[in-house]
Structures are given as C-alpha cells and as structure tokens.
Amino acid sequence: MRATAKIDVKHLSLFYGDKQALFDVSLKIPSFQTTALIGPSGCGKSSFLRCLNRMNDIVSNVHIEGKVLLDKEDIYISSIDVVELRTRVGMVFQKPNPFPRSIYENVAYGPRIHSLFKNKSDLDEIVELSLKRSALWDEIKDRLHQPATRLSGGQQQRLCIARAIAVNPEVILMDEPCSALDPIATAKVEELIDELREKFTLIIVTHNLQQAARVSQQTAFFHSGYLVEAGETGALFTMPQDERTQGYITGRYG
Amino acid sequence: MSQHIVKAYDEELETLHRLIHQMGELTLEQIQKAIDSLVGRSEKLANEVIGHDYEINHLETRVDALSVRILALRQPVASDLRTVVAALKIANQVERIADYASNIAKRSLLLMEYPSVVLMDELSSLAIKPKEMLEKALLAFTTYDVNLALRVWHMDREVDEQYNAYLLQLFDVMIAAPQNISPCTHLLFAAKNIERIGDQSSNVAESVYTMVTGKPFKESEIL
Numbered sequence: 001m002r003a004t005a006k007i008d009v010k011h012l013s014l015f016y017g018d019k020q021a022l023f024d025v026s027l028k029i030p031s032f033q034t035t036a037l038i039g040p041s042g043c044g045k046s047s048f049l050r051c052l053n054r055m056n057d058i059v060s061n062v063h064i065e066g067k068v069l070l071d072k073e074d075i076y077i078s079s080i081d082v083v084e085l086r087t088r089v090g091m092v093f094q095k096p097n098p099f100p101r102s103i104y105e106n107v108a109y110g111p112r113i114h115s116l117f118k119n120k121s122d123l124d125e126i127v128e129l130s131l132k133r134s135a136l137w138d139e140i141k142d143r144l145h146q147p148a149t150r151l152s153g154g155q156q157q158r159l160c161i162a163r164a165i166a167v168n169p170e171v172i173l174m175d176e177p178c179s180a181l182d183p184i185a186t187a188k189v190e191e192l193i194d195e196l197r198e199k200f201t202l203i204i205v206t207h208n209l210q211q212a213a214r215v216s217q218q219t220a221f222f223h224s225g226y227l228v229e230a231g232e233t234g235a236l237f238t239m240p241q242d243e244r245t246q247g248y249i250t251g252r253y254g
Numbered sequence: 255m256s257q258h259i260v261k262a263y264d265e266e267l268e269t270l271h272r273l274i275h276q277m278g279e280l281t282l283e284q285i286q287k288a289i290d291s292l293v294g295r296s297e298k299l300a301n302e303v304i305g306h307d308y309e310i311n312h313l314e315t316r317v318d319a320l321s322v323r324i325l326a327l328r329q330p331v332a333s334d335l336r337t338v339v340a341a342l343k344i345a346n347q348v349e350r351i352a353d354y355a356s357n358i359a360k361r362s363l364l365l366m367e368y369p370s371v372v373l374m375d376e377l378s379s380l381a382i383k384p385k386e387m388l389e390k391a392l393l394a395f396t397t398y399d400v401n402l403a404l405r406v407w408h409m410d411r412e413v414d415e416q417y418n419a420y421l422l423q424l425f426d427v428m429i430a431a432p433q434n435i436s437p438c439t440h441l442l443f444a445a446k447n448i449e450r451i452g453d454q455s456s457n458v459a460e461s462v463y464t465m466v467t468g469k470p471f472k473e474s475e476i477l
Contacts, residue, residue: 237331237335238335238468239336239467249332250330250331250333
C-alpha cells in the first residue's frame with residue numbers, strides 16, 4: 001500500500017440537527033487506489049462519502065466536527081472555494097443522470113463553466129480524451145451530437161464518469177455507481193474503475209460486497225455511524241478482525 | 255458463531271462438517287480394523303477394510319462437490335471461505351489416511367503367507383498415537399480449536415520416534431534370522447504406513463491452524 005494519503009480524515013463526526021450520523025471517524029485514503037466503503041443501509045457510508053467534497057453542505061442544519069484533509073489541507077476552513085473543491089473531488093451518483101443535452105455537451109459542460117480550454121479544438125480534445133478514458137469513445141464516436149438520454153443505462157453511467165473526468169479531478173467519489181446496471185454494464189464500469197486509478201484516487205460506496213472485493217485495494221466497514229474496520233481488501237475479506245465485520249460480510253445476523 | 259440470514263447456507267456448511275466427521279469416523283474404524291486384521295491374522299477383516307475403502311473415496315467426492323457448489327453459489331468470505339477451503343484439503347488428507355489403512359490390510363494379507371513373527375503385536379501400540387492425532391485433529395476442525403491443532407502437530411515427533419525405534423528392532427530380528435526378512439519387510443511397510451498416518455494427521459492440524467488464524471502454517475512461527 002502506497003504510504004501517501006490523498007485524503008486524511010481525522011476524528012470526523014457528522015450531525016444532521018441533533019442526530020449524529022458519524023462518530024469520530026478517522027481514515028486515510030491512499031493515492032491512486034480504490035477505497036470501498038461498505039456497511040448496512042444507514043451505517044453512514046454515504047454520509048461519509050459526501051463529507052469528502054462537502055456535498056453535505058447542501059443539507060440544512062448539518063454540522064461537522066473533526067478534519068478532512070485533502071493533500072494535507074483542511075477542506076472545511078472558510079477560505080476554501082467549494083466549487084473548486086468539487087472540481088478536484090468529483091462525484092458519480094447511483095442513477096446515471098446525464099443532462100438532457102447531446103453526449104458532447106454533457107462532457108463539455110464542466111470544462112465550459114470552469115473555462116478549462118482555449119479554443120474549440122482544445123475542447124474537442126478534452127471531450128475525446130474523457131470519453132476514451134471512460135471507455136465509451138469507440139461506442140459513441142459517430143453520434144456525439146445525439147441526445148445523451150438515448151444511450152443505454154451502462155453507457156449513461158460511463159458518460160457521467162466521462163463528465164466527472166473532464167474537469168480533471170484528483171479524486172472521484174462514486175455512490176453505488178452500478179446498482180442500476182446489468183452485469184455486463186457493471187463489469188465494464190468495474191474494469192473502468194480499475195483503469196482510472198492510474199490517474200485518480202477513487203472512493204466507492206457499494207452494497208455489493210463482491211464488487212467491493214473486486215475493485216478496491218482498501219475496504220472500510222461502517223456500522224451505525226462508526227468506522228468498525230478498515231484494511232487491505234484481501235485481508236478484510238479473508239480474515240476480518242472485528243466480529244461485526246465478520247457478521248456483515250458473511251451474511252449473518254448482527 | 256451466529257447463523258446466516260440464508261438458512262440453506264448454514265445447512266450446507268453443516269453438511270460439509272458432517273461429511274468430514276463421517277469420513278473421520280470411518281477412517282478411524284478402518285485403521286483399527288486393519289491393525290486388528292494384521293495382529294489377529296484375520297483375512298476376513300483385512301478384506302473388509304480393502305472393500306470399504308471406496309466409501310471414504312465416495313465421501314471425499316461429495317465433500318469436493320459440495321465445496322465447489324458453496325463456492326459457486328454462496329461466494330463465501332472470511333471464516334466461511336476458510337472453512338470451505340479447509341474442508342476441501344482435509345477431505346483429501348483423510349482420504350489419503352484411509353488409503354494407508356487399506357495398505358496395511360493388504361500387507362496383513364501378505365503376512366498371512368508366513369508364520370507369525372515377533373514384533374507383530376507391537377504394531378498395535380505403534381498405531382495408538384497416530385489414531386489419537388487423527389481423532390483430535392478432526393475434533394479441532396469441528397470446534398475451531400487452534401490450540402488442540404497445535405498439540406496434534408507436536409505429537410507427530412513422538413510418532414516418528416516410536417517408528418524409528420520400531421525399525422531398529424525389526425533390523426535386529428532380520429539380522430538374527432534371514433528367514434525373517436520377508437515377513438519383516440511387510441511389517442516395515444505396515445509400520446511406515448502407520449507413521450504416514452501421523453504425518454497426514456499433522457497436515458490436517460495445519461489446515462485447521464490456517465482455517466482458524468487465517469495465516470499460513472509456518473513451522474518457524476510455532477516452535
């Protein structure tokens with residue numbers, strides 16, 4: 001495991017009003033690896049994921065304690081530009097959510113609002129590279145200007161990944177990215193995740209334990225708002241250290 | 255350990271344990287009968303042992319099939335995965351032990367062509383420890399008892415020592431009277447088979463160690 005932590009979460013607690021959703025979570029996310037977050041519904045894994053690019057800010061009455069360091073810099077201090085933060089830490093959601101525009105415009109959207117290009121051919125290049133990196137290019141290169149909504153579910157999800165990649169993020173957060181996809185589309189996204197970690201640091205929330213085992217190098221198990229156990233994926237799935245992890249991953253009553 | 259949410263999964267793992275237990279019981283019986291056939295010069299008993307070997311082979315096949323089924327359908331992880339892998343290995347190891355019992359029975363038939371020799375009775379006591387090792391190694395599997403597995407593993411040294419002492423006695427008998435050489439050679443092979451039962455039982459103990467601890471068995475770490 002590479003020693004450098006891209007994200008270093010220290011003693012993070014999250015509250016929605018009076019209700020505490022995360023309790024004193026500390027976790028290092030290594031660079032250029034995929035970290036899987038697993039745990040039963042309501043365990044706090046998605047809340048945790050959303051703390052990493054301040055998506056929880058949108059929720060009213062939310063407050064956090066502790067620190068989230070991105071490259072050693074606290075992302076919760078007031079001088080941080082949240083919009084810029086979210087270009088550095090991109091996100092892909094459970095259901096593919098392409099804009100009702102063309103395939104091209106979906107990918108070009110981010111670079112446009114962030115003015116990441118000089119001229120049209122620059123933008124074309126970004127769109128092509130993003131679609132290639134998301135393994136979609138060959139399938140759609142002849143119909144870039146057709147509506148994105150005409151793509152299959154799996155293609156739409158890879159388009160959303162291309163859209164996230166287009167602004168050149170450092171970290172990509174994925175919240176159940178395959179739960180709406182069939183096994184073939186899932187396999188393609190998993191293969192993509194494996195390729196993406198050469199360039200990006202990935203964090204994926206999944207209910208599919210086999211998927212966590214397949215795609216990640218580090219796995220973290222959450223339960224009732226606590227981080228129970230985190231470790232090298234192979235070790236966690238063969239010899240978990242905590243009874244609760246053992247119970248959850250083997251499908252036993254907790 | 256608490257139960258699986260899916261009951262059929264628990265039933266399959268229980269069946270796996272039951273099959274291994276059955277293999278163990280049958281094999282222990284086979285070893286005892288093989289030794290008795292040799293010491294008591296019973297052709298009937300020896301043939302019984304040889305005839306029943308297929309039952310153990312059949313049980314091993316069932317363990318293999320069930321393990322593959324569990325791997326394919328349940329995708330076991332953590333302690334469940336380690337249990338299935340251990341069951342696969344242990345079934346194979348016990349099947350080998352049953353082969354040794356069968357080999358002893360074959361030697362017993364060959365020995366009947368010769369007049370009774372001294373040291374035949376001693377095979378009984380030579381087999382006590384290896385049988386105990388197998389019994390305890392299988393108990394360690396059922397109860398996930400790593401300490402018991404380690405005790406079994408350490409017992410193998412005594413088995414080796416007893417075997418070596420027995421060999422020296424056999425040599426003396428052979429040197430004393432050349433007509434003893436043929437029957438004593440059969441005894442020597444029977445004794446070797448008994449010693450191998452100890453070896454394989456300590457392999458079972460190693461499989462249990464890995465199943466419980468999740469670590470590969472390394473001699474240097476436990477001595």
